[in-house]
């Protein structure tokens with residue numbers, strides 16, 4: 367079969383593309399191929415309300431069956447794309463099937479990095495999928511101690527959730543402060559204090575030497591200096607790689623993601639959106655790959671518009687949020703580690719504040735803690 371639009375990846379980026387196509391009046395045939403067997407679901411709750419048990423799994427689903435039916439799209443779930451021939455406009459699936467396309471949208475997201483040699487070790491988890499979340503939660507319910515290796519956004523969120531579930535939690539990272547790469551030193555210090563105040567052992571500037579095990583199950587984490595931190599469960603949140611290995615022989619330009627022009631086009635009739643995509647900023651500069659939900663939605667809506675012929679320029683301010691304990695942090699723009707960061711509203715102690723990050727006298731980022739209105743106002747003032 368040849369679909370007018372074939373989408374690879376059945377999550378927020380892929381689904382939003384299709385919804386925006388239909389909303390824009392697109393009447394052609396649409397197929398979505400998704401490696402997971404679940405209907406499209408949202409990932410942000412997996413480290414928060416679904417992991418904690420506050421939400422049942424099904425609340426993470428993005429749409430009801432009725433809503434999906436109304437899109438008139440064929441889902442091929444539990445199937446993985448394994449090859450792309452751009453000249454022939456064809457995609458090969460893992461069951462040998464070959465699908466043709468008029469336009470192709472790649473929305474395959476990320477694959478978590480894992481520690482070498484830990485693949486079959488019981489008690490060691492990554493958190494990317496609903497199945498990961500269910501498995502990890504089941505283990506946390508009977509565990510006492512959790513060690514999280516990697517204090518980025520995801521590691522910090524899991525630490526907060528597990529701590530609130532009553533576990534003894536240790537957060538380890540080589541960086542000087544949590545979320546160093548995303549928010550730099552000033553916010554990182556505030557986060558470190560937030561987690562420490564909640565009883566998390568925050569061990570920054572610490573490398574790990576390996577995992578300890580007994581009879582195929584993890585028992586602890588070895589750290590620099592020879593100490594061992596006992597662990598019933600270990601979660602590694604050490605970054606992810608774009609799920610683009612299947613495109614290696616496709617001729618598409620790949621460099622930390624699928625390289626696209628400023629309209630999301632990777633080749634003739636081929637687009638990429640969301641975590642797997644790296645769009646150009648203007649005609650020359652390749653932008654950074656953004657790993658956040660808002661970016662996936664915005665790029666998907668834009669690509670659907672490009673397919674249906676709606677022409678407008680793409681300019682979005684990067685945005686992500688994270689929930690940890692009673693703090694909702696919202697970040698607009700970028701917070702480079704060498705930026706000058708200054709408080710413009712509230713106080714750090716009250717956990718209600720807005721800060722701006724400046725480089726060369728220009729505001730490049732805005733961050734708010736529990737300050738939805740004020741941070742939005744600052745974003746509009748400084749970042750447009």
Ligand SMILES: Cc1cc2nc3c(=O)[nH]c(=O)nc-3n(C[C@H](O)[C@H](O)[C@H](O)COP(=O)(O)OP(=O)(O)OC[C@H]3O[C@@H](n4cnc5c(N)ncnc54)[C@H](O)[C@@H]3O)c2cc1C
Nearest residue numbers: 375377378379401409410446447474475640641657658659
């Ligand atoms: C636990 C967790 C918490 C998060 N929390 C936040 C948050 O608080 N705020 C925020 O802004 N962002 C958050 N994010 C990030 C956000 O969820 C992602 O940016 C978003 O899911 C990206 O959407 P996507 O459609 O590009 O990719 P994904 O959601 O990763 O979907 C890609 C889909 O493609 C499938 N796939 C991969 N390869 C193939 C293939 N070869 N063939 C077929 N299918 C394939 C995958 O199985 C997957 O279902 C979080 C992510 C995680 C994992």
